[in-house]
Amino acid sequence: MDLLPEIARRVSIRKYSDEPLSDQQIERVLEAGRRAPSAKNRQAWRFIVVQDPDTRKGLEEAAFGQEYITEAPVTVALCTTNIEYKMPNGQLSYPVDLSFAAAFMLLQAEHEGLGACVVTTFREHEIKSLLSIPYSMRVVMLLVVGHPDEAPEPPARHPFKRVVSYEHW
Numbered sequence: 001m002d003l004l005p006e007i008a009r010r011v012s013i014r015k016y017s018d019e020p021l022s023d024q025q026i027e028r029v030l031e032a033g034r035r036a037p038s039a040k041n042r043q044a045w046r047f048i049v050v051q052d053p054d055t056r057k058g059l060e061e062a063a064f065g066q067e068y069i070t071e072a073p074v075t076v077a078l079c080t081t082n083i084e085y086k087m088p089n090g091q092l093s094y095p096v097d098l099s100f101a102a103a104f105m106l107l108q109a110e111h112e113g114l115g116a117c118v119v120t121t122f123r124e125h126e127i128k129s130l131l132s133i134p135y136s137m138r139v140v141m142l143l144v145v146g147h148p149d150e151a152p153e154p155p156a157r158h159p160f161k162r163v164v165s166y167e168h169w
Protein backbone atom coordinates (compact mmCIF):
# COMPACT_ATOMS: atom_id res chain seq x y z
CA MET A 1 0.00 0.00 0.00
CA ASP A 2 1.20 3.52 -0.76
CA LEU A 3 2.19 5.48 2.32
CA LEU A 4 1.43 8.95 0.97
CA PRO A 5 -2.39 8.56 0.96
CA GLU A 6 -2.26 7.57 4.63
CA ILE A 7 -0.07 10.55 5.43
CA ALA A 8 -2.48 12.83 3.56
CA ARG A 9 -5.54 11.32 5.27
CA ARG A 10 -4.20 11.62 8.83
CA VAL A 11 -5.78 14.36 10.87
CA SER A 12 -5.70 15.28 14.55
CA ILE A 13 -8.67 13.73 16.35
CA ARG A 14 -10.16 15.49 19.35
CA LYS A 15 -13.33 13.42 19.82
CA TYR A 16 -13.16 9.74 20.72
CA SER A 17 -15.56 6.85 21.31
CA ASP A 18 -15.16 4.81 24.49
CA GLU A 19 -14.24 1.67 22.53
CA PRO A 20 -11.04 0.25 24.02
CA LEU A 21 -7.88 -0.44 22.05
CA SER A 22 -6.52 -3.98 21.92
CA ASP A 23 -3.15 -4.65 23.56
CA GLN A 24 -1.82 -5.48 20.09
CA GLN A 25 -2.92 -2.13 18.67
CA ILE A 26 -1.25 -0.27 21.52
CA GLU A 27 1.91 -2.34 21.14
CA ARG A 28 2.10 -1.71 17.39
CA VAL A 29 1.79 2.05 17.89
CA LEU A 30 4.55 1.94 20.52
CA GLU A 31 6.67 -0.33 18.34
CA ALA A 32 6.49 2.26 15.56
CA GLY A 33 7.87 4.83 18.01
CA ARG A 34 10.55 2.45 19.23
CA ARG A 35 11.68 1.98 15.61
CA ALA A 36 12.03 5.71 14.95
CA PRO A 37 15.43 7.20 14.18
CA SER A 38 17.25 9.25 16.80
CA ALA A 39 20.48 11.24 16.88
CA LYS A 40 23.39 8.77 17.05
CA ASN A 41 20.75 6.10 17.62
CA ARG A 42 20.83 7.04 21.29
CA GLN A 43 17.10 6.34 21.77
CA ALA A 44 17.07 8.51 24.88
CA TRP A 45 13.33 8.20 25.36
CA ARG A 46 10.68 6.61 27.50
CA PHE A 47 7.09 6.14 26.41
CA ILE A 48 4.72 5.99 29.39
CA VAL A 49 1.40 4.39 28.49
CA VAL A 50 -1.48 5.72 30.58
CA GLN A 51 -4.78 3.81 30.59
CA ASP A 52 -5.93 4.21 34.19
CA PRO A 53 -9.04 6.47 34.17
CA ASP A 54 -7.99 8.45 37.26
CA THR A 55 -4.53 9.09 35.87
CA ARG A 56 -6.01 10.14 32.54
CA LYS A 57 -8.24 12.56 34.40
CA GLY A 58 -5.11 13.96 36.05
CA LEU A 59 -3.51 14.35 32.63
CA GLU A 60 -6.60 16.16 31.40
CA GLU A 61 -6.37 18.58 34.32
CA ALA A 62 -2.66 19.13 33.70
CA ALA A 63 -3.59 19.84 30.08
CA PHE A 64 -5.95 22.67 31.01
CA GLY A 65 -9.08 20.50 30.76
CA GLN A 66 -8.71 19.21 27.20
CA GLU A 67 -11.51 16.69 27.58
CA TYR A 68 -10.58 14.32 24.79
CA ILE A 69 -7.71 13.10 26.97
CA THR A 70 -10.17 11.28 29.21
CA GLU A 71 -12.47 10.32 26.31
CA ALA A 72 -9.67 8.38 24.60
CA PRO A 73 -8.63 5.07 26.18
CA VAL A 74 -4.88 5.67 25.93
CA THR A 75 -2.49 8.56 26.32
CA VAL A 76 1.24 8.07 25.85
CA ALA A 77 3.60 10.51 27.55
CA LEU A 78 6.70 10.88 25.40
CA CYS A 79 9.60 11.70 27.70
CA THR A 80 13.30 12.12 27.27
CA THR A 81 15.89 10.32 29.37
CA ASN A 82 18.62 12.83 28.51
CA ILE A 83 18.12 16.55 28.23
CA GLU A 84 21.68 17.61 27.48
CA TYR A 85 22.88 15.87 24.34
CA LYS A 86 23.53 18.26 21.50
CA MET A 87 23.94 17.24 17.88
CA PRO A 88 27.01 18.38 15.92
CA ASN A 89 24.93 21.33 14.65
CA GLY A 90 24.72 22.59 18.24
CA GLN A 91 21.01 21.91 18.64
CA LEU A 92 19.46 19.78 21.36
CA SER A 93 18.56 16.32 20.09
CA TYR A 94 15.69 15.43 22.40
CA PRO A 95 12.91 17.53 20.84
CA VAL A 96 13.91 16.20 17.43
CA ASP A 97 14.21 12.58 18.58
CA LEU A 98 10.87 12.62 20.36
CA SER A 99 9.20 14.26 17.37
CA PHE A 100 10.32 11.42 15.12
CA ALA A 101 8.94 8.90 17.61
CA ALA A 102 5.64 10.78 17.78
CA ALA A 103 5.41 11.02 13.98
CA PHE A 104 5.99 7.28 13.58
CA MET A 105 3.33 6.57 16.22
CA LEU A 106 0.86 8.94 14.53
CA LEU A 107 1.31 7.15 11.23
CA GLN A 108 0.93 3.69 12.76
CA ALA A 109 -2.24 4.87 14.52
CA GLU A 110 -3.55 6.10 11.15
CA HIS A 111 -2.65 2.78 9.55
CA GLU A 112 -4.60 0.98 12.30
CA GLY A 113 -7.67 3.12 11.57
CA LEU A 114 -7.26 4.86 14.93
CA GLY A 115 -7.33 8.53 15.79
CA ALA A 116 -4.57 10.40 17.59
CA CYS A 117 -3.56 13.88 18.64
CA VAL A 118 -0.33 15.44 19.86
CA VAL A 119 -0.76 17.55 22.99
CA THR A 120 1.85 20.01 24.23
CA THR A 121 -0.47 22.40 26.04
CA PHE A 122 0.12 21.20 29.59
CA ARG A 123 1.72 22.00 32.92
CA GLU A 124 4.74 19.73 32.75
CA HIS A 125 5.43 19.67 36.50
CA GLU A 126 1.94 18.26 37.16
CA ILE A 127 2.46 15.44 34.65
CA LYS A 128 5.87 14.66 36.13
CA SER A 129 4.37 14.37 39.57
CA LEU A 130 1.42 12.27 38.34
CA LEU A 131 3.62 9.79 36.47
CA SER A 132 6.62 9.77 38.88
CA ILE A 133 8.91 11.20 36.22
CA PRO A 134 12.33 12.29 37.55
CA TYR A 135 12.51 16.04 38.04
CA SER A 136 15.50 16.37 35.70
CA MET A 137 13.69 14.74 32.74
CA ARG A 138 11.29 16.39 30.31
CA VAL A 139 7.83 15.46 29.10
CA VAL A 140 8.04 16.56 25.48
CA MET A 141 4.48 15.73 24.46
CA LEU A 142 1.43 13.62 25.10
CA LEU A 143 -0.01 11.44 22.35
CA VAL A 144 -3.71 10.71 22.76
CA VAL A 145 -4.88 7.56 20.91
CA GLY A 146 -8.29 5.99 20.47
CA HIS A 147 -11.15 5.25 18.11
CA PRO A 148 -12.25 8.44 16.37
CA ASP A 149 -15.75 9.80 16.93
CA GLU A 150 -15.36 12.53 14.34
CA ALA A 151 -14.05 12.72 10.80
CA PRO A 152 -12.67 16.21 10.20
CA GLU A 153 -11.24 17.19 6.86
CA PRO A 154 -7.45 17.45 6.98
CA PRO A 155 -6.52 21.12 7.36
CA ALA A 156 -4.97 22.82 4.34
CA ARG A 157 -1.21 22.87 3.97
CA HIS A 158 0.88 25.55 2.31
CA PRO A 159 1.25 24.85 -1.40
CA PHE A 160 4.27 22.89 -2.57
CA LYS A 161 5.87 25.94 -4.19
CA ARG A 162 5.74 27.90 -0.94
CA VAL A 163 7.60 25.33 1.12
CA VAL A 164 9.96 23.69 -1.37
CA SER A 165 12.80 25.24 -3.31
CA TYR A 166 15.59 23.68 -5.28
CA GLU A 167 19.30 24.40 -5.00
CA HIS A 168 18.87 27.64 -3.04
CA TRP A 169 16.41 29.41 -0.66
Ligand SMILES: Cc1cc2nc3c(=O)[nH]c(=O)nc-3n(C[C@H](O)[C@H](O)[C@H](O)COP(=O)(O)O)c2cc1C
Nearest residue numbers: 010011012013014066117118119120121122154155
Ligand atom coordinates in the same frame (compact mmCIF):
# COMPACT_ATOMS: atom_id res chain seq x y z
C1 LIG B 1 4.41 20.23 18.23
C2 LIG B 1 2.90 20.10 18.20
C3 LIG B 1 2.17 20.51 19.30
C4 LIG B 1 0.77 20.37 19.32
N1 LIG B 1 0.07 20.68 20.46
C5 LIG B 1 -1.27 20.50 20.47
C6 LIG B 1 -2.03 20.74 21.66
O1 LIG B 1 -1.50 21.08 22.70
N2 LIG B 1 -3.37 20.56 21.61
C7 LIG B 1 -4.00 20.13 20.47
O2 LIG B 1 -5.23 19.96 20.49
N3 LIG B 1 -3.32 19.89 19.32
C8 LIG B 1 -1.97 20.06 19.31
N4 LIG B 1 -1.25 19.78 18.17
C9 LIG B 1 -1.95 19.35 16.95
C10 LIG B 1 -1.91 20.49 15.91
O3 LIG B 1 -2.80 21.49 16.29
C11 LIG B 1 -2.25 19.90 14.54
O4 LIG B 1 -1.31 18.91 14.21
C12 LIG B 1 -2.26 20.98 13.46
O5 LIG B 1 -3.28 21.90 13.67
C13 LIG B 1 -2.45 20.37 12.08
O6 LIG B 1 -3.64 19.61 12.06
P1 LIG B 1 -3.64 18.06 11.69
O7 LIG B 1 -2.82 17.31 12.73
O8 LIG B 1 -5.10 17.66 11.77
O9 LIG B 1 -3.06 17.89 10.34
C14 LIG B 1 0.12 19.86 18.18
C15 LIG B 1 0.88 19.45 17.07
C16 LIG B 1 2.25 19.54 17.09
C17 LIG B 1 3.04 19.03 15.90
